[in-house]
Amino acid sequence: MKLTDLAILFIIIIIPTSLVLDIRTKNIEAAVYKRIEINKILETVIEDGVSSLIEEGGGVKNFSLNKEKAIEEVLTSLYNNFNVLDKSTDAIILQGYISCIAIIDYDGYYLVSNQEYVNSEGYKEMKLICGPKKSYSYYEDGYVYSFTLDNYLKIFDSWDNSLYIDTRDKIVEKLDEEGDSYPDFLSDDELFDDFRRKKIIELLQRDINYTINKHNLVARQFGISYYFSLPVLPEEDWFKTIDDVGMIMFFQGMPIGVTGEKINSYATGVTRIVKGEKYYISEEEVEPGVYIKYYHKPGCTEIEDDSRTFDSKKECAQNGYFPCPVCFPY
Amino acid sequence: MADSFSKIVAIFLAALLLFVVPIKNEFERIDNTSRIYVLNETAKFVDSVRNLGYITPFMYQDYIGRLEATNNIYEVRLEHSIKTFDPVYSDPLDEDTFEGDYLVGFSSYYNNDILPVLFPNFSVDDSDRIYKLSRGDYFTVTVFNKNKTMATKLQEMLYNGDVPVTKIYVRYGGMVKDEAN
Numbered sequence: 001m002k003l004t005d006l007a008i009l010f011i012i013i014i015i016p017t018s019l020v021l022d023i024r025t026k027n028i029e030a031a032v033y034k035r036i037e038i039n040k041i042l043e044t045v046i047e048d049g050v051s052s053l054i055e056e057g058g059g060v061k062n063f064s065l066n067k068e069k070a071i072e073e074v075l076t077s078l079y080n081n082f083n084v085l086d087k088s089t090d091a092i093i094l095q096g097y098i099s100c101i102a103i104i105d106y107d108g109y110y111l112v113s114n115q116e117y118v119n120s121e122g123y124k125e126m127k128l129i130c131g132p133k134k135s136y137s138y139y140e141d142g143y144v145y146s147f148t149l150d151n152y153l154k155i156f157d158s159w160d161n162s163l164y165i166d167t168r169d170k171i172v173e174k175l176d177e178e179g180d181s182y183p184d185f186l187s188d189d190e191l192f193d194d195f196r197r198k199k200i201i202e203l204l205q206r207d208i209n210y211t212i213n214k215h216n217l218v219a220r221q222f223g224i225s226y227y228f229s230l231p232v233l234p235e236e237d238w239f240k241t242i243d244d245v246g247m248i249m250f251f252q253g254m255p256i257g258v259t260g261e262k263i264n265s266y267a268t269g270v271t272r273i274v275k276g277e278k279y280y281i282s283e284e285e286v287e288p289g290v291y292i293k294y295y296h297k298p299g300c301t302e303i304e305d306d307s308r309t310f311d312s313k314k315e316c317a318q319n320g321y322f323p324c325p326v327c328f329p330y
Numbered sequence: 331m332a333d334s335f336s337k338i339v340a341i342f343l344a345a346l347l348l349f350v351v352p353i354k355n356e357f358e359r360i361d362n363t364s365r366i367y368v369l370n371e372t373a374k375f376v377d378s379v380r381n382l383g384y385i386t387p388f389m390y391q392d393y394i395g396r397l398e399a400t401n402n403i404y405e406v407r408l409e410h411s412i413k414t415f416d417p418v419y420s421d422p423l424d425e426d427t428f429e430g431d432y433l434v435g436f437s438s439y440y441n442n443d444i445l446p447v448l449f450p451n452f453s454v455d456d457s458d459r460i461y462k463l464s465r466g467d468y469f470t471v472t473v474f475n476k477n478k479t480m481a482t483k484l485q486e487m488l489y490n491g492d493v494p495v496t497k498i499y500v501r502y503g504g505m506v507k508d509e510a511n
Contacts, residue, residue: 004344025359025363029365036373039373043507237381290423293417293425317432321417
Protein backbone atom coordinates (compact mmCIF):
# COMPACT_ATOMS: atom_id res chain seq x y z
CA MET A 1 0.00 0.00 0.00
CA LYS A 2 1.24 3.42 -0.86
CA LEU A 3 2.03 5.91 1.86
CA THR A 4 -0.71 8.30 0.67
CA ASP A 5 -3.29 5.53 0.71
CA LEU A 6 -2.29 4.71 4.27
CA ALA A 7 -2.70 8.34 5.26
CA ILE A 8 -6.11 8.59 3.63
CA LEU A 9 -7.22 5.39 5.31
CA PHE A 10 -6.06 6.78 8.63
CA ILE A 11 -8.09 9.96 8.09
CA ILE A 12 -11.15 7.90 7.17
CA ILE A 13 -10.79 6.03 10.46
CA ILE A 14 -10.11 9.12 12.55
CA ILE A 15 -12.80 11.40 11.10
CA PRO A 16 -15.86 9.65 12.58
CA THR A 17 -14.47 9.64 16.13
CA SER A 18 -13.33 13.22 15.77
CA LEU A 19 -16.73 14.27 14.45
CA VAL A 20 -18.56 12.51 17.24
CA LEU A 21 -16.34 14.17 19.83
CA ASP A 22 -16.90 17.56 18.22
CA ILE A 23 -20.64 17.11 18.32
CA ARG A 24 -20.46 16.08 21.95
CA THR A 25 -18.46 19.19 22.86
CA LYS A 26 -21.01 21.33 21.07
CA ASN A 27 -23.80 19.62 22.99
CA ILE A 28 -22.11 20.18 26.31
CA GLU A 29 -21.58 23.81 25.42
CA ALA A 30 -25.24 24.19 24.51
CA ALA A 31 -26.22 22.59 27.82
CA VAL A 32 -23.99 24.99 29.76
CA TYR A 33 -25.58 27.97 28.02
CA LYS A 34 -29.01 26.54 28.68
CA ARG A 35 -28.19 26.07 32.35
CA ILE A 36 -27.06 29.70 32.65
CA GLU A 37 -30.19 30.84 30.83
CA ILE A 38 -32.49 28.82 33.08
CA ASN A 39 -30.71 30.08 36.18
CA LYS A 40 -31.34 33.63 35.02
CA ILE A 41 -34.98 32.81 34.39
CA LEU A 42 -35.33 31.31 37.87
CA GLU A 43 -33.80 34.42 39.40
CA THR A 44 -36.30 36.63 37.59
CA VAL A 45 -39.16 34.31 38.50
CA ILE A 46 -38.34 34.28 42.20
CA GLU A 47 -37.86 38.04 42.23
CA ASP A 48 -41.31 38.49 40.70
CA GLY A 49 -42.73 36.17 43.32
CA VAL A 50 -41.05 37.95 46.20
CA SER A 51 -42.13 41.36 44.97
CA SER A 52 -45.78 40.34 45.20
CA LEU A 53 -45.33 38.41 48.41
CA ILE A 54 -45.54 41.35 50.76
CA GLU A 55 -48.83 42.95 51.54
CA GLU A 56 -48.03 46.39 52.87
CA GLY A 57 -48.98 47.10 56.41
CA GLY A 58 -46.59 49.92 57.13
CA GLY A 59 -43.92 49.76 59.80
CA VAL A 60 -41.23 47.21 60.31
CA LYS A 61 -43.07 44.14 61.55
CA ASN A 62 -46.49 45.12 60.42
CA PHE A 63 -46.96 43.24 57.19
CA SER A 64 -48.72 40.16 55.94
CA LEU A 65 -47.69 37.62 53.35
CA ASN A 66 -49.85 36.95 50.35
CA LYS A 67 -48.58 33.46 49.61
CA GLU A 68 -51.19 32.52 47.01
CA LYS A 69 -50.50 35.63 44.98
CA ALA A 70 -46.76 35.02 45.18
CA ILE A 71 -47.13 31.43 43.94
CA GLU A 72 -49.39 32.58 41.15
CA GLU A 73 -46.88 35.24 40.19
CA VAL A 74 -44.05 32.70 40.20
CA LEU A 75 -45.98 30.44 37.84
CA THR A 76 -47.07 33.26 35.53
CA SER A 77 -43.53 34.53 35.29
CA LEU A 78 -42.21 31.01 34.69
CA TYR A 79 -44.72 30.41 31.89
CA ASN A 80 -43.91 33.74 30.32
CA ASN A 81 -40.18 33.06 30.38
CA PHE A 82 -40.53 29.58 28.92
CA ASN A 83 -43.14 30.81 26.48
CA VAL A 84 -45.87 28.35 27.37
CA LEU A 85 -49.55 29.03 27.76
CA ASP A 86 -51.19 28.91 31.16
CA LYS A 87 -53.13 25.65 31.77
CA SER A 88 -51.56 23.97 28.73
CA THR A 89 -49.92 20.54 28.99
CA ASP A 90 -46.49 22.16 28.77
CA ALA A 91 -47.36 24.39 31.68
CA ILE A 92 -48.37 21.43 33.82
CA ILE A 93 -45.13 19.60 33.07
CA LEU A 94 -43.12 22.74 33.76
CA GLN A 95 -44.86 23.01 37.09
CA GLY A 96 -43.77 19.45 37.85
CA TYR A 97 -40.12 20.48 37.80
CA ILE A 98 -40.72 22.70 40.82
CA SER A 99 -39.95 20.28 43.61
CA CYS A 100 -40.40 22.70 46.49
CA ILE A 101 -40.83 26.37 47.28
CA ALA A 102 -40.14 27.54 50.81
CA ILE A 103 -41.60 30.85 51.90
CA ILE A 104 -39.65 32.32 54.78
CA ASP A 105 -41.80 34.41 57.09
CA TYR A 106 -40.71 36.42 60.08
CA ASP A 107 -41.62 33.79 62.69
CA GLY A 108 -42.15 30.66 60.65
CA TYR A 109 -42.05 29.15 57.20
CA TYR A 110 -44.39 27.63 54.66
CA LEU A 111 -43.56 24.85 52.24
CA VAL A 112 -45.23 24.85 48.86
CA SER A 113 -45.31 21.65 46.85
CA ASN A 114 -47.22 19.92 44.09
CA GLN A 115 -50.19 18.05 45.48
CA GLU A 116 -53.14 16.26 44.05
CA TYR A 117 -56.45 17.89 44.76
CA VAL A 118 -60.00 17.56 43.52
CA ASN A 119 -61.32 20.73 41.92
CA SER A 120 -64.86 22.08 41.95
CA GLU A 121 -65.83 20.02 38.91
CA GLY A 122 -64.74 16.82 40.58
CA TYR A 123 -61.59 16.33 38.51
CA LYS A 124 -58.25 15.57 40.03
CA GLU A 125 -55.70 18.26 39.46
CA MET A 126 -52.06 18.91 40.33
CA LYS A 127 -51.56 22.19 42.03
CA LEU A 128 -48.90 23.98 43.97
CA ILE A 129 -50.39 23.98 47.43
CA CYS A 130 -49.08 25.90 50.36
CA GLY A 131 -48.72 23.91 53.54
CA PRO A 132 -49.47 25.15 57.03
CA LYS A 133 -47.15 27.57 58.74
CA LYS A 134 -44.43 25.98 60.83
CA SER A 135 -42.67 27.98 63.45
CA TYR A 136 -38.94 28.05 64.04
CA SER A 137 -39.27 26.24 67.31
CA TYR A 138 -36.85 24.17 69.27
CA TYR A 139 -37.39 22.07 72.38
CA GLU A 140 -34.89 21.54 75.15
CA ASP A 141 -35.23 20.63 78.82
CA GLY A 142 -38.88 21.53 79.14
CA TYR A 143 -38.46 24.86 77.39
CA VAL A 144 -39.89 25.56 73.96
CA TYR A 145 -38.03 28.28 72.09
CA SER A 146 -39.72 29.93 69.11
CA PHE A 147 -37.22 31.96 67.14
CA THR A 148 -37.80 34.73 64.62
CA LEU A 149 -35.60 36.25 61.94
CA ASP A 150 -34.15 38.72 64.45
CA ASN A 151 -33.41 38.64 68.16
CA TYR A 152 -37.06 38.62 69.17
CA LEU A 153 -38.20 35.28 70.57
CA LYS A 154 -40.84 33.39 72.53
CA ILE A 155 -39.95 31.01 75.31
CA PHE A 156 -42.54 28.70 76.78
CA ASP A 157 -41.60 27.22 80.11
CA SER A 158 -43.51 23.95 80.45
CA TRP A 159 -42.48 23.49 84.10
CA ASP A 160 -44.55 26.38 85.38
CA ASN A 161 -46.52 27.19 82.21
CA SER A 162 -45.11 30.67 81.80
CA LEU A 163 -44.56 32.41 78.50
CA TYR A 164 -41.94 35.04 77.71
CA ILE A 165 -42.22 37.11 74.53
CA ASP A 166 -39.56 39.73 74.04
CA THR A 167 -36.10 40.43 72.70
CA ARG A 168 -33.28 38.22 73.96
CA ASP A 169 -31.72 40.73 76.36
CA LYS A 170 -35.05 41.62 77.97
CA ILE A 171 -35.99 37.98 78.49
CA VAL A 172 -32.60 37.32 80.06
CA GLU A 173 -33.14 40.28 82.38
CA LYS A 174 -36.51 38.88 83.39
CA LEU A 175 -35.12 35.39 83.96
CA ASP A 176 -32.32 36.86 86.05
CA GLU A 177 -34.87 38.70 88.20
CA GLU A 178 -36.81 35.51 88.76
CA GLY A 179 -33.64 33.63 89.53
CA ASP A 180 -34.26 31.11 86.74
CA SER A 181 -31.36 29.52 84.94
CA TYR A 182 -31.14 29.70 81.17
CA PRO A 183 -29.04 27.92 78.52
CA ASP A 184 -25.70 29.35 77.38
CA PHE A 185 -26.87 30.45 73.96
CA LEU A 186 -29.17 33.05 75.51
CA SER A 187 -26.35 34.77 77.35
CA ASP A 188 -24.76 36.58 74.44
CA ASP A 189 -26.10 38.29 71.30
CA GLU A 190 -23.57 36.71 68.95
CA LEU A 191 -23.93 33.25 70.45
CA PHE A 192 -27.69 33.53 70.27
CA ASP A 193 -27.59 34.64 66.64
CA ASP A 194 -25.40 31.67 65.66
CA PHE A 195 -27.54 29.22 67.56
CA ARG A 196 -30.78 30.62 66.18
CA ARG A 197 -29.53 30.47 62.59
CA LYS A 198 -28.24 26.95 63.03
CA LYS A 199 -31.54 25.73 64.41
CA ILE A 200 -33.64 27.46 61.74
CA ILE A 201 -31.44 26.09 58.95
CA GLU A 202 -31.63 22.59 60.43
CA LEU A 203 -35.42 22.76 60.52
CA LEU A 204 -35.64 24.09 56.98
CA GLN A 205 -33.20 21.54 55.57
CA ARG A 206 -35.00 18.63 57.16
CA ASP A 207 -38.41 19.74 55.97
CA ILE A 208 -37.34 20.76 52.47
CA ASN A 209 -35.50 17.48 52.09
CA TYR A 210 -38.64 15.58 53.07
CA THR A 211 -40.81 17.61 50.67
CA ILE A 212 -38.42 17.14 47.76
CA ASN A 213 -38.25 13.41 48.39
CA LYS A 214 -42.02 13.25 48.49
CA HIS A 215 -42.10 15.03 45.16
CA ASN A 216 -40.66 11.87 43.57
CA LEU A 217 -44.07 10.24 43.87
CA VAL A 218 -45.89 13.19 42.36
CA ALA A 219 -43.35 13.71 39.59
CA ARG A 220 -43.95 10.22 38.26
CA GLN A 221 -47.51 11.27 37.50
CA PHE A 222 -46.19 14.21 35.55
CA GLY A 223 -44.15 11.76 33.49
CA ILE A 224 -40.87 13.00 34.88
CA SER A 225 -38.22 10.37 35.42
CA TYR A 226 -35.70 12.06 37.63
CA TYR A 227 -34.61 11.27 41.12
CA PHE A 228 -35.35 14.40 43.13
CA SER A 229 -33.13 15.10 46.10
CA LEU A 230 -32.01 18.20 47.96
CA PRO A 231 -29.15 19.86 46.05
CA VAL A 232 -26.09 20.95 47.97
CA LEU A 233 -26.38 24.59 48.92
CA PRO A 234 -23.34 26.47 50.20
CA GLU A 235 -23.75 27.55 53.81
CA GLU A 236 -23.78 31.23 52.83
CA ASP A 237 -26.88 30.66 50.74
CA TRP A 238 -28.76 29.15 53.66
CA PHE A 239 -27.65 32.06 55.80
CA LYS A 240 -28.84 34.56 53.20
CA THR A 241 -32.15 32.78 52.87
CA ILE A 242 -33.01 33.24 56.51
CA ASP A 243 -31.67 36.79 56.74
CA ASP A 244 -34.99 38.28 55.83
CA VAL A 245 -38.50 37.45 54.64
CA GLY A 246 -38.19 35.77 51.25
CA MET A 247 -38.49 32.66 49.14
CA ILE A 248 -36.35 29.81 47.96
CA MET A 249 -37.38 27.69 45.01
CA PHE A 250 -35.98 24.35 43.87
CA PHE A 251 -36.23 23.63 40.18
CA GLN A 252 -34.96 20.21 39.21
CA GLY A 253 -35.08 17.50 36.62
CA MET A 254 -35.68 19.49 33.46
CA PRO A 255 -33.71 18.04 30.54
CA ILE A 256 -31.37 20.63 29.10
CA GLY A 257 -29.29 18.70 26.62
CA VAL A 258 -29.42 15.79 24.25
CA THR A 259 -26.81 13.89 26.24
CA GLY A 260 -29.01 13.53 29.28
CA GLU A 261 -28.08 16.58 31.32
CA LYS A 262 -30.79 17.65 33.72
CA ILE A 263 -31.02 20.92 35.52
CA ASN A 264 -30.66 20.81 39.28
CA SER A 265 -30.98 24.34 40.47
CA TYR A 266 -32.45 26.66 43.02
CA ALA A 267 -33.08 30.38 43.30
CA THR A 268 -33.44 32.57 46.33
CA GLY A 269 -35.07 35.94 46.73
CA VAL A 270 -35.21 38.08 49.83
CA THR A 271 -37.08 41.23 50.69
CA ARG A 272 -35.77 43.89 52.98
CA ILE A 273 -38.36 44.09 55.68
CA VAL A 274 -36.60 43.00 58.82
CA LYS A 275 -33.36 44.71 57.96
CA GLY A 276 -34.82 47.68 56.18
CA GLU A 277 -32.93 50.17 54.08
CA LYS A 278 -32.34 53.52 55.65
CA TYR A 279 -30.07 56.46 55.15
CA TYR A 280 -29.40 58.86 57.98
CA ILE A 281 -28.99 62.53 57.20
CA SER A 282 -27.03 65.28 58.87
CA GLU A 283 -25.64 68.73 58.25
CA GLU A 284 -21.98 69.27 58.82
CA GLU A 285 -20.27 72.60 59.38
CA VAL A 286 -17.24 72.55 57.11
CA GLU A 287 -16.36 76.22 57.67
CA PRO A 288 -17.90 78.66 60.10
CA GLY A 289 -21.36 79.37 58.77
CA VAL A 290 -21.06 76.96 55.83
CA TYR A 291 -23.05 73.75 56.09
CA ILE A 292 -23.00 70.76 53.79
CA LYS A 293 -25.81 68.21 53.84
CA TYR A 294 -24.67 64.59 54.01
CA TYR A 295 -26.39 61.22 54.08
CA HIS A 296 -24.91 58.20 55.86
CA LYS A 297 -25.15 54.45 55.99
CA PRO A 298 -26.42 52.96 59.26
CA GLY A 299 -23.52 52.67 61.68
CA CYS A 300 -21.52 55.63 60.34
CA THR A 301 -19.64 57.53 63.04
CA GLU A 302 -20.77 60.87 61.66
CA ILE A 303 -24.46 60.34 62.44
CA GLU A 304 -25.57 62.84 65.05
CA ASP A 305 -29.29 62.35 65.11
CA ASP A 306 -30.74 58.96 64.18
CA SER A 307 -34.33 60.09 63.88
CA ARG A 308 -33.99 61.75 60.47
CA THR A 309 -33.86 59.22 57.68
CA PHE A 310 -34.65 58.69 54.03
CA ASP A 311 -35.53 55.40 52.37
CA SER A 312 -33.29 55.61 49.34
CA LYS A 313 -30.19 57.28 47.99
CA LYS A 314 -32.33 58.82 45.30
CA GLU A 315 -34.54 60.50 47.85
CA CYS A 316 -31.48 61.85 49.67
CA ALA A 317 -30.13 63.38 46.47
CA GLN A 318 -33.53 64.80 45.62
CA ASN A 319 -33.38 66.74 48.85
CA GLY A 320 -29.88 68.00 48.23
CA TYR A 321 -27.83 65.60 50.33
CA PHE A 322 -24.35 64.43 49.37
CA PRO A 323 -22.94 60.97 50.13
CA CYS A 324 -20.90 61.07 53.32
CA PRO A 325 -17.13 61.03 52.73
CA VAL A 326 -16.59 58.78 55.75
CA CYS A 327 -18.92 55.83 55.14
CA PHE A 328 -19.33 56.13 51.33
CA PRO A 329 -23.03 55.26 51.04
CA TYR A 330 -22.76 54.85 47.26
CA MET B 331 12.54 12.52 -11.32
CA ALA B 332 8.79 12.75 -11.39
CA ASP B 333 8.72 9.70 -9.21
CA SER B 334 10.90 11.16 -6.46
CA PHE B 335 8.92 14.38 -6.59
CA SER B 336 5.65 12.55 -6.06
CA LYS B 337 7.30 10.61 -3.26
CA ILE B 338 8.18 13.87 -1.48
CA VAL B 339 4.66 15.15 -1.94
CA ALA B 340 3.32 11.83 -0.65
CA ILE B 341 5.50 11.92 2.47
CA PHE B 342 4.51 15.53 3.10
CA LEU B 343 0.83 14.76 2.66
CA ALA B 344 1.06 11.69 4.84
CA ALA B 345 2.79 13.63 7.62
CA LEU B 346 0.09 16.29 7.40
CA LEU B 347 -2.75 13.81 7.49
CA LEU B 348 -1.25 11.38 9.97
CA PHE B 349 0.07 13.81 12.55
CA VAL B 350 -0.89 17.43 12.07
CA VAL B 351 -4.61 17.09 11.40
CA PRO B 352 -5.47 14.91 14.42
CA ILE B 353 -3.26 16.93 16.76
CA LYS B 354 -4.72 20.23 15.58
CA ASN B 355 -8.22 18.84 15.99
CA GLU B 356 -7.43 17.67 19.48
CA PHE B 357 -5.90 20.98 20.58
CA GLU B 358 -8.81 22.96 19.21
CA ARG B 359 -11.19 20.75 21.11
CA ILE B 360 -9.21 21.34 24.31
CA ASP B 361 -9.68 25.08 23.78
CA ASN B 362 -13.40 24.60 23.28
CA THR B 363 -13.72 22.53 26.42
CA SER B 364 -11.68 25.10 28.35
CA ARG B 365 -13.99 27.85 27.20
CA ILE B 366 -17.07 25.97 28.38
CA TYR B 367 -15.38 25.26 31.70
CA VAL B 368 -14.28 28.88 32.17
CA LEU B 369 -17.78 30.09 31.32
CA ASN B 370 -19.28 27.71 33.84
CA GLU B 371 -16.88 28.66 36.64
CA THR B 372 -17.20 32.38 35.93
CA ALA B 373 -20.98 32.17 36.01
CA LYS B 374 -20.78 30.35 39.34
CA PHE B 375 -18.40 32.90 40.86
CA VAL B 376 -20.29 35.95 39.62
CA ASP B 377 -23.66 34.53 40.65
CA SER B 378 -22.46 33.81 44.15
CA VAL B 379 -21.04 37.34 44.44
CA ARG B 380 -24.31 38.75 43.18
CA ASN B 381 -26.34 36.65 45.58
CA LEU B 382 -24.20 37.35 48.61
CA GLY B 383 -23.13 40.95 48.02
CA TYR B 384 -19.49 40.48 48.96
CA ILE B 385 -16.24 38.92 47.77
CA THR B 386 -14.00 37.05 50.17
CA PRO B 387 -10.36 36.12 49.48
CA PHE B 388 -11.36 32.47 49.57
CA MET B 389 -14.05 32.89 46.90
CA TYR B 390 -11.61 34.69 44.62
CA GLN B 391 -8.74 32.26 45.15
CA ASP B 392 -11.01 29.30 44.68
CA TYR B 393 -12.20 30.74 41.39
CA ILE B 394 -8.69 31.54 40.16
CA GLY B 395 -7.55 28.08 41.21
CA ARG B 396 -10.29 26.50 39.14
CA LEU B 397 -9.33 28.59 36.11
CA GLU B 398 -5.70 27.53 36.47
CA ALA B 399 -6.76 23.91 36.19
CA THR B 400 -7.11 24.48 32.43
CA ASN B 401 -3.35 25.08 32.13
CA ASN B 402 -3.76 28.53 30.67
CA ILE B 403 -2.84 31.95 32.00
CA TYR B 404 -5.83 34.23 32.28
CA GLU B 405 -6.42 37.89 32.67
CA VAL B 406 -9.33 38.29 35.09
CA ARG B 407 -10.91 41.72 35.13
CA LEU B 408 -13.35 42.45 37.92
CA GLU B 409 -15.65 45.39 37.51
CA HIS B 410 -17.94 46.82 40.14
CA SER B 411 -20.21 49.68 39.06
CA ILE B 412 -22.16 51.71 41.55
CA LYS B 413 -25.08 53.87 40.63
CA THR B 414 -24.63 57.31 42.16
CA PHE B 415 -27.06 60.13 42.71
CA ASP B 416 -25.52 63.56 43.01
CA PRO B 417 -27.55 66.60 44.01
CA VAL B 418 -27.09 69.58 41.69
CA TYR B 419 -25.85 72.78 43.31
CA SER B 420 -24.44 75.73 41.43
CA ASP B 421 -22.29 76.30 44.52
CA PRO B 422 -22.05 73.24 46.77
CA LEU B 423 -20.98 75.38 49.72
CA ASP B 424 -24.15 77.43 49.55
CA GLU B 425 -27.28 75.54 50.52
CA ASP B 426 -29.57 78.06 48.83
CA THR B 427 -28.24 77.27 45.38
CA PHE B 428 -29.71 73.75 45.34
CA GLU B 429 -31.57 73.34 42.09
CA GLY B 430 -33.92 70.62 43.32
CA ASP B 431 -32.47 68.17 40.85
CA TYR B 432 -30.00 65.31 40.85
CA LEU B 433 -27.71 63.65 38.36
CA VAL B 434 -27.47 59.90 37.94
CA GLY B 435 -24.08 58.44 37.21
CA PHE B 436 -21.95 55.37 37.59
CA SER B 437 -18.70 55.09 39.41
CA SER B 438 -16.77 51.96 38.63
CA TYR B 439 -14.13 50.07 40.57
CA TYR B 440 -11.70 47.63 38.98
CA ASN B 441 -9.04 45.10 39.99
CA ASN B 442 -6.80 47.83 41.39
CA ASP B 443 -9.50 48.86 43.84
CA ILE B 444 -10.93 45.45 44.64
CA LEU B 445 -7.87 43.22 45.03
CA PRO B 446 -6.03 45.39 47.61
CA VAL B 447 -9.05 44.98 49.89
CA LEU B 448 -8.90 41.18 49.57
CA PHE B 449 -5.12 40.90 49.72
CA PRO B 450 -3.75 43.88 51.65
CA ASN B 451 -0.01 44.57 51.92
CA PHE B 452 -0.18 44.95 55.67
CA SER B 453 -1.68 42.57 58.20
CA VAL B 454 -5.36 43.17 58.94
CA ASP B 455 -8.11 41.25 60.61
CA ASP B 456 -9.58 38.51 58.42
CA SER B 457 -13.03 40.01 58.74
CA ASP B 458 -11.76 43.21 57.06
CA ARG B 459 -10.58 41.32 54.02
CA ILE B 460 -14.04 41.37 52.47
CA TYR B 461 -14.96 43.50 49.51
CA LYS B 462 -18.54 44.61 50.01
CA LEU B 463 -21.02 45.48 47.31
CA SER B 464 -24.43 47.05 47.72
CA ARG B 465 -27.82 46.01 46.45
CA GLY B 466 -28.45 47.43 42.99
CA ASP B 467 -24.77 47.65 42.02
CA TYR B 468 -23.46 45.88 38.96
CA PHE B 469 -20.73 43.28 39.07
CA THR B 470 -19.09 41.92 35.94
CA VAL B 471 -16.12 39.66 35.33
CA THR B 472 -14.23 39.51 32.06
CA VAL B 473 -11.82 36.61 31.55
CA PHE B 474 -9.57 35.89 28.60
CA ASN B 475 -6.43 33.87 28.08
CA LYS B 476 -3.10 35.69 27.81
CA ASN B 477 -0.89 32.81 26.76
CA LYS B 478 -0.83 31.20 23.36
CA THR B 479 -2.68 27.92 23.64
CA MET B 480 -1.27 24.85 21.88
CA ALA B 481 -3.87 25.24 19.15
CA THR B 482 -2.74 28.81 18.51
CA LYS B 483 0.91 27.75 18.32
CA LEU B 484 0.12 25.00 15.87
CA GLN B 485 -2.03 27.29 13.75
CA GLU B 486 0.74 29.89 13.66
CA MET B 487 3.17 27.26 12.50
CA LEU B 488 0.84 26.00 9.79
CA TYR B 489 -0.42 29.33 8.51
CA ASN B 490 2.92 31.02 9.05
CA GLY B 491 1.29 34.17 10.38
CA ASP B 492 -0.16 35.81 13.43
CA VAL B 493 -3.28 34.26 14.88
CA PRO B 494 -5.26 36.17 17.54
CA VAL B 495 -4.08 34.98 20.96
CA THR B 496 -7.46 35.21 22.69
CA LYS B 497 -9.21 31.89 22.22
CA ILE B 498 -11.16 31.86 25.46
CA TYR B 499 -13.17 34.97 26.17
CA VAL B 500 -15.92 35.09 28.75
CA ARG B 501 -17.81 38.09 30.06
CA TYR B 502 -20.50 37.57 32.64
CA GLY B 503 -22.23 39.88 35.07
CA GLY B 504 -25.39 41.36 36.45
CA MET B 505 -27.05 43.24 39.22
CA VAL B 506 -26.13 42.56 42.84
CA LYS B 507 -29.17 41.19 44.66
CA ASP B 508 -28.22 41.41 48.29
CA GLU B 509 -25.66 43.09 50.46
CA ALA B 510 -23.50 42.27 53.42
CA ASN B 511 -24.40 43.82 56.72
